[in-house]
Amino acid sequence: MSEPVVAQKAPYGVEVEAGKSYFWCACGKSTNQPFCDGSHQGTDILPQKFEATESKKVFFCGCKQAKDSPLCDGSHNAL
Numbered sequence: 001m002s003e004p005v006v007a008q009k010a011p012y013g014v015e016v017e018a019g020k021s022y023f024w025c026a027c028g029k030s031t032n033q034p035f036c037d038g039s040h041q042g043t044d045i046l047p048q049k050f051e052a053t054e055s056k057k058v059f060f061c062g063c064k065q066a067k068d069s070p071l072c073d074g075s076h077n078a079l
Contacts (some may be wrong), residue, residue: 001044002027002044002045003034003046004026004027004028004044004064004065005027005029005032005064005078006028006062006063006064006065007025007026007028007062007063007064008016008033008042008062008063009062009063009076009079010013010062010063010076011059011060011061011062011072011076012034012059012060012061012062013040013057013058013059014034014057014058014059015057016050016052016056016057016058016059017052017055018052018054018055019052020051020052021049021050021052022050022051022052022053023035023036023047023048023049023050024033024036024045024047024048024049024050024060024061024069024070024071025037025039025040025047025064026040026045026047026048026064026070027039027040027064028042028064029043031049033062034060034061034062034070035037035047035062042068048069048070050070050071052054052057058071059071059073061073061075062074063075063076063079064074065078065079
């Protein structure tokens with residue numbers, strides 16, 4: 001099983017729009033962090049869909065270690 005790459009040791013604050021879907025990069029290889037750009041090809045790590053239920057700022061995990069992915073749970077503090 002592939003291990004994700006730590007993209008950054010902090011979350012990505014993103015303004016999301018209600019009703020819109022976002023695909024969070026779980027592998028850490030995307031150049032479009034925190035979103036997928038297809039760089040996971042050749043790994044067994046797939047992006048995770050996030051559906052915004054309201055328009056607001058959310059914090060997507062940047063370290064790719066969050067237990068509550070795709071949102072940050074503070075796991076980066078242990079790295």
